[in-house]
Amino acid sequence: MSKMTMTQKIIAAHCGQETVTPGEIVLANVDMVxxxxxxxxxxxxxxxxxSNPTVFDKEKIxxxxxxxxxNKDIKAAEQSRFVREFAKEHDxxxxxxxxxxxxxxxxxxxxxxxxxxxxxxxADSHTCTYGALGAFSTGMGSTxxxxxxxxxxxxxxxxxxxxxxxxxxxPEYVSGxxxxxxxxGILGVDGALYSSLEFSxxxxxxxxMDDRLCVCNMAVEAxxxxxxxxxxxxxxxxxxxxxxxQPVVYAADPDAVYQxxxxxxxxxxxxxxxxxxxPENTKTFDDIPQGMKIxxxxxxxxxxxxxxxxxxAAEIMKGRKVHDGVRCLIIPATQKIYRxxxxxxxxxxxxxxxxxxxxxxxxxxxxxxxxxxAEGERCVATTNRNFVGRMGSPKSEVYxxxxxxxxxxxxxxxxxxxxxx
Amino acid sequence: xxxxxKALVYGDHVDTDVIIPAxxxxxxxxKELAAHCMEDIDKDFAKKLKPGDFVAxxxxxxxxxxxxxxxxxxxxxxxxxxxxKSFARIFYRNAINIGLPIIVSGMDIKDGDQLEADLDHGxxxxxxxxxxxxxxxxxxxxxxIIASGGLVAARExxxx
Ligand code: SF4
Numbered sequence: 001m002s003k004m005t006m007t008q009k010i011i012a013a014h015c016g017q018e019t020v021t022p023g024e025i026v027l028a029n030v031d032m033v034x035x036x037x038x039x040x041x042x043x044x045x046x047x048x049x050x051s052n053p054t055v056f057d058k059e060k061i062x063x064x065x066x067x068x069x070x071n072k073d074i075k076a077a078e079q080s081r082f083v084r085e086f087a088k089e090h091d092x093x094x095x096x097x098x099x100x101x102x103x104x105x106x107x108x109x110x111x112x113x114x115x116x117x118x119x120x121x122x123a124d125s126h127t128c129t130y131g132a133l134g135a136f137s138t139g140m141g142s143t144x145x146x147x148x149x150x151x152x153x154x155x156x157x158x159x160x161x162x163x164x165x166x167x168x169x170x171p172e173y174v175s176g177x178x179x180x181x182x183x184x185g186i187l188g189v190d191g192a193l194y195s196s197l198e199f200s201x202x203x204x205x206x207x208x209m210d211d212r213l214c215v216c217n218m219a220v221e222a223x224x225x226x227x228x229x230x231x232x233x234x235x236x237x238x239x240x241x242x243x244x245x246q247p248v249v250y251a252a253d254p255d256a257v258y259q260x261x262x263x264x265x266x267x268x269x270x271x272x273x274x275x276x277x278x279p280e281n282t283k284t285f286d287d288i289p290q291g292m293k294i295x296x297x298x299x300x301x302x303x304x305x306x307x308x309x310x311x312x313a314a315e316i317m318k319g320r321k322v323h324d325g326v327r328c329l330i331i332p333a334t335q336k337i338y339r340x341x342x343x344x345x346x347x348x349x350x351x352x353x354x355x356x357x358x359x360x361x362x363x364x365x366x367x368x369x370x371x372x373x374a375e376g377e378r379c380v381a382t383t384n385r386n387f388v389g390r391m392g393s394p395k396s397e398v399y400x401x402x403x404x405x406x407x408x409x410x411x412x413x414x415x416x417x418x419x420x421x
Numbered sequence: 422x423x424x425x426x427k428a429l430v431y432g433d434h435v436d437t438d439v440i441i442p443a444x445x446x447x448x449x450x451x452k453e454l455a456a457h458c459m460e461d462i463d464k465d466f467a468k469k470l471k472p473g474d475f476v477a478x479x480x481x482x483x484x485x486x487x488x489x490x491x492x493x494x495x496x497x498x499x500x501x502x503x504x505x506k507s508f509a510r511i512f513y514r515n516a517i518n519i520g521l522p523i524i525v526s527g528m529d530i531k532d533g534d535q536l537e538a539d540l541d542h543g544x545x546x547x548x549x550x551x552x553x554x555x556x557x558x559x560x561x562x563x564x565x566i567i568a569s570g571g572l573v574a575a576r577e578x579x580x581x
Contacts, residue, residue: 025560144514385485
């Protein structure tokens, strides 16, 4: 009998083996290869070094222009054009340009491009997001993407796993972001190095698909290779609604081996903020000093740029104003989220409050454009990284939080929880 | 392969945003990237580094973004090898895929120490301190990639 984790089973199925063992290096078949306007140019250069530079399957490659788009400068425009021309030359089905694009990890699930049981690799570290759908997905580099585009294969070290057992229900103003920040606070930024995070327990049912996507998104911030949720009714419903392929469901063996088991009572969680300059520096409002003045708020990204995030932020913002001296940026992650938020009247709430609403882009999340911080500035962001210089000046500060905390902070002009309003 | 050079030492969790900040990622040109390598953590990095020098660091080197621009910038800047107590996994595979040697070692290394690495025999020598350690060899498949000169070359050689 095998004793495999859910992740190990998906990998085994993709390399034609009955079983795989942690630490083993395998060559696996991929169901989707992803790259963006920053990583694709490097991948394309490597791809062109091959003596037979043809793609293995034009329907299994996704190229999304999301980081420096709409092009922030001439060089970014050249990079976009380079990817656009490659997509045309190879007739890539899933090429998304400005006007159809969005932040890749919000876009792929929304377009039904990933289903349960898939093995997805992407030249972007947050490719781990799709574990929420019951897939194995992980980030890698451009050369990996280049060779995967040509061969449909990738080398993988079979990961060990950490089991995260969730119980209870989330309280008010607490969401997937707080679950993952809390977990990173426990694990540290390398606590899951090379490992899978496998979620289970009654608490899974209480998490929406948006919560699960947010949780898996930040697995890499704990050093994880991937994160994965079991497939349940909510997963199936999401996949059907988004036109994804028929799911192939894998579940961990009852006697699967884990390096470590972490229990989280969702009911005991509180709004959590990660202080600079590591995502593991987490605090709750019991420990956050009062009156920490801020200059900017960003609500968006592949972590918290989905419709439910804007609904939550708008509930806080409604009838209120952004504090004097604070810039609040609202960045829906995809065109569809943008339109849905608009139709729900959320933009009126944000505009009345004095927010700026942007077209979908990664923009400030990686310090690209659309909201760069000056020296000494402080930002509360719903993004996923707060490294030195991540959003601009190496002397600026980024505080990671959920959308309600971000919105409350925008209103009060200091790092604030919604209870303080 | 034998490498010799002095060590430039950094701490834990050196992330890819400081190895090469996103503001420079509007190009894939390796020389341009190399010119800005590590500048947010050490503005004199490019001045101090002599071709062949080592970068030595603590745990979780290369965490964060998947940008292959990071190992590429280090390699092009002239770094012969990165030594760390541990590597973030994407950086680890990127380094192997592009042919930048990396060594996992907890050896006591101070800034400016003269080092020698023998990649074939798996030994690391701190000449300044007179210490020597061996490090475990890569798994056979990774050795194939390294011996081929990177992942693209390994594909050309029919290995995947
Ligand atoms: S939103 Fe931020 S973390 Fe997500 S893909 Fe874009 S740059 Fe990366």
